[in-house]
Amino acid sequence: MAQVDFHERQLTLKLVYFGPPLSGKTSNLRALHARVDAAGRGRLMTLDTRDDRTLFFDLLPIFFRTSALSFRIKVYTVPGQPMHEATRRIVLQGADGVVFVADSSPTQAAANLEAWDGLARALTDLDMTVPIVVQYNKRDLVDAVDLAGAERFDDPARRLYPAHAVTGDGVLTTFFGALAATWDALDASLRLSQRFGLPRDAFLAAVCAHVGGDERDIVPP
Amino acid sequence: MTSRPSGGPAHAADPLDQPIELAALVGADLPELLASFAAAHDCGLAVLDPRGAMIAAVGADADAALTAPIVVAGDPIGTVVVDADPSRGGLARHVAHVIELLVHHAQARQLTGVVHQAAVAHSVGELTAKNKSLEAAVARLREADRAKSNFLATMSHELRTPLTSVIGYSEMLLEGLAGPLTPDQRDYVSTILGKADQLLQLITSVLDMSRAEAATTAPDVAPVALAELCASVCASFAPQADKRGVALVQDIEPLRALGDRRQIRQVIWNLVSNAVKFAADGTEVVIAVHPGPLVPVGSGTRPDLRLGVHVEVRDRGIGIPREQLAHIFEPFFQVDSSSTRQYGGTGLGLALAKAYVEAHGGRLWVDSTPGQGSTFVASFPVDGDDLAQRRSAP
Numbered sequence: 001m002a003q004v005d006f007h008e009r010q011l012t013l014k015l016v017y018f019g020p021p022l023s024g025k026t027s028n029l030r031a032l033h034a035r036v037d038a039a040g041r042g043r044l045m046t047l048d049t050r051d052d053r054t055l056f057f058d059l060l061p062i063f064f065r066t067s068a069l070s071f072r073i074k075v076y077t078v079p080g081q082p083m084h085e086a087t088r089r090i091v092l093q094g095a096d097g098v099v100f101v102a103d104s105s106p107t108q109a110a111a112n113l114e115a116w117d118g119l120a121r122a123l124t125d126l127d128m129t130v131p132i133v134v135q136y137n138k139r140d141l142v143d144a145v146d147l148a149g150a151e152r153f154d155d156p157a158r159r160l161y162p163a164h165a166v167t168g169d170g171v172l173t174t175f176f177g178a179l180a181a182t183w184d185a186l187d188a189s190l191r192l193s194q195r196f197g198l199p200r201d202a203f204l205a206a207v208c209a210h211v212g213g214d215e216r217d218i219v220p221p
Numbered sequence: 222m223t224s225r226p227s228g229g230p231a232h233a234a235d236p237l238d239q240p241i242e243l244a245a246l247v248g249a250d251l252p253e254l255l256a257s258f259a260a261a262h263d264c265g266l267a268v269l270d271p272r273g274a275m276i277a278a279v280g281a282d283a284d285a286a287l288t289a290p291i292v293v294a295g296d297p298i299g300t301v302v303v304d305a306d307p308s309r310g311g312l313a314r315h316v317a318h319v320i321e322l323l324v325h326h327a328q329a330r331q332l333t334g335v336v337h338q339a340a341v342a343h344s345v346g347e348l349t350a351k352n353k354s355l356e357a358a359v360a361r362l363r364e365a366d367r368a369k370s371n372f373l374a375t376m377s378h379e380l381r382t383p384l385t386s387v388i389g390y391s392e393m394l395l396e397g398l399a400g401p402l403t404p405d406q407r408d409y410v411s412t413i414l415g416k417a418d419q420l421l422q423l424i425t426s427v428l429d430m431s432r433a434e435a436a437t438t439a440p441d442v443a444p445v446a447l448a449e450l451c452a453s454v455c456a457s458f459a460p461q462a463d464k465r466g467v468a469l470v471q472d473i474e475p476l477r478a479l480g481d482r483r484q485i486r487q488v489i490w491n492l493v494s495n496a497v498k499f500a501a502d503g504t505e506v507v508i509a510v511h512p513g514p515l516v517p518v519g520s521g522t523r524p525d526l527r528l529g530v531h532v533e534v535r536d537r538g539i540g541i542p543r544e545q546l547a548h549i550f551e552p553f554f555q556v557d558s559s560s561t562r563q564y565g566g567t568g569l570g571l572a573l574a575k576a577y578v579e580a581h582g583g584r585l586w587v588d589s590t591p592g593q594g595s596t597f598v599a600s601f602p603v604d605g606d607d608l609a610q611r612r613s614a615p
Contacts, residue, residue, distance in 0.1 A: 014235060042294035043325050047333045054336065056237075058294040072295070076237075086343030087336050094235025 004190060010061065013186075014074045014094055015178055018119050019101035020111035021080035024137035027165035028101060029055050029077050032175055035168065036211045049079050049087050062210045069196050073179075073207070080115070089122050097182030098132045099174055100153070101165075104144035109151065116153050131181035135161040135174040172217040176204055180218075236339065237332055243268070243291065243299040244276045246327035247320065251277035254323070258316055264305040266316065271297060289313035291320050298324065373431035377424045384424065388417045426569040429487070430552055433576035440481035440580050444604045447489075447510045447532065448473045450482075454489045455508065458497050465502045469493075472509040476530045478601035484577040485601060488585075491570035492534040492597045499538035499595070509533040515600050516584055529583055530603040533596060540591040549587065550575040574599065 004011050017025040033044050042058040056076040076095075078088040092098075100119065102112045123130065134153055138144060139162045152158040161177055163170025183200045186192055193199050204218050255266040259279040267278035268291070276299065287310055291299040301317040303309075391414040393399065395407065402410065455469045462469050478485055489508070496506040515529030541549060548554045552572040571585075578585040578599045589595035
């Protein structure tokens with residue numbers, strides 16, 4: 001759950017990139033980190049676990065003059081290797097939104113499903129309900145699965161975000177999609193728009209400016 | 222879009238959201254760092270926490286003080302103060318930058334520690350749960366096994382009671398207590414008596430086996446003279462052996478085992494019975510007693526250097542195929558069905574012998590070559606006095 005300090009008028013969001021091994025979680029995070037001007041983000045932190053790693057960084061506080069509210073966004077990846085379940089759980093704790101990075105290779109369909117089941121199990125065990133957006137990464141593969149018929153993970157109406165994270169394509173679109181879903185979920189419980197007079201679109205536009213993005217990358221869910 | 226509608230109560234806090242405290246993370250390294258800067262730049266330096274309290278200082282005597290904030294992820298976590306002339310304004314910023322890097326790496330170490338600790342706790346939890354379920358399974362199996370043995374013991378006992386009447390009345394018929402019998406009748410009743418005896422033996426073995434498995438017969442330990450036991454067993458089998466020209470050869474050192482006389486006798490009885498049964502006509506069965514390790518080296522258990530006494534029974538018979546060796550001590554196992562017919566037996570003798578030997582802390586093993594014969598060795602604890610005498614003897 002987002003940490004809200006109403007006294008300091010500061011809100012911290014935690015976004016976690018989850019997915020099977022080698023699906024491109026780290027590439028997403030690196031692309032995002034590289035995209036943001038050094039003045040707008042913290043250093044990329046690497047926590048080495050055996051045979052895998054957890055990466056994260058903080059976006060520096062984004063200040064909203066109109067509502068005198070500041071936001072900070074923490075972005076994490078989890079290690080994808082099956083043996084790191086405990087680490088995945090600890091990283092997932094306190095998350096406000098999850099980006100599920102699926103692999104577009106047809107040979108990875110089973111790995112995608114296995115990771116999704118792991119995510120669902122971890123969230124159940126942690127007693128968490130968070131919005132999840134699904135990205136299909138590696139769209140450059142010649143045999144990439146057709147998105148129209150791709151697995152939608154328990155939700156036939158789910159929107160799928162295509163990406164090619166190594167080049168940065170689709171990384172921001174996914175990020176904003178996840179932020180929008182996270183905002184909606186938090187707004188429902190914390191009434192953010194009403195309390196601070198800050199509508200979702202203004203929030204997304206401000207984050208977009210902060211990370212040096214193009215507003216066309218914002219595709220509301 | 223959102224697969225899980227949010228809005229529930231606050232869930233678990235973020236364990237990776239650790240406070241970044243300058244003093245706690247790198248406080249111990251600061252004096253050395255500041256000293257090296259102070260020496261290189263000939264100035265005094267200090268590091269303050271956000272409230273202005275001194276964390277570390279080297280010769281800081283600020284007349285012309287330059288300051289720079291130490292900032293990590295957008296948050297000021299301290300201040301560097303340098304007493305140098307204002308023309309060296311970049312120095313404070315430079316020191317602050319080095320400290321920021323130190324903090325970054327210290328924080329990574331701290332969080333890696335948190336992650337590892339959680340992973341270990343998780344593994345321990347999983348292993349503990351697995352151990353518990355295994356323990357429960359073992360307890361259930363033990364209980365089931367005990368119930369089975371109890372059932373066998375009860376059943377065998379109940380079967381024996383009516384059989385005693387069958388045998389008793391058959392004997393009375395044979396003795397003519399109900400009047401004289403025709404030769405045919407005598408023949409039939411003898412067969413009934415013979416088969417009833419065989420059945421009684423089988424039931425007795427089952428009863429002994431189930432008692433041994435239920436561990437209700439703890440050995441009654443006392444010194445047992447093996448020479449006397451072997452002689453008595455050989456005497457019992459002499460008529461049967463003579464009929465087939467099998468010689469019973471005893472090669473006995475005068476040693477006493479420490480154990481239960483009845484059980485040790487049963488072990489020797491079963492081994493000699495097998496040897497005589499499977500020995501080729503006109504060959505020897507050797508019964509030997511000599512000292513040896515209680516638990517043979519390489520038997521899969523931890524080394525046990527205690528000395529024991531070996532009872533060895535060798536025959537020159539059909540032997541046992543290698544692939545069957547592992548099974549011959551299992552209850553009701555027969556090397557093959559035809560041998561059951563040819564040689565008879567319950568398939569309990571070796572299993573019972575093994576149970577009795579192991580109840581004494583010894584081992585029962587076999588060495589066999591098909592077509593050449595088998596050597597069975599049972600080890601028992603030996604009476605220490607006998608060994609001492611034996612050692613002191615020239």
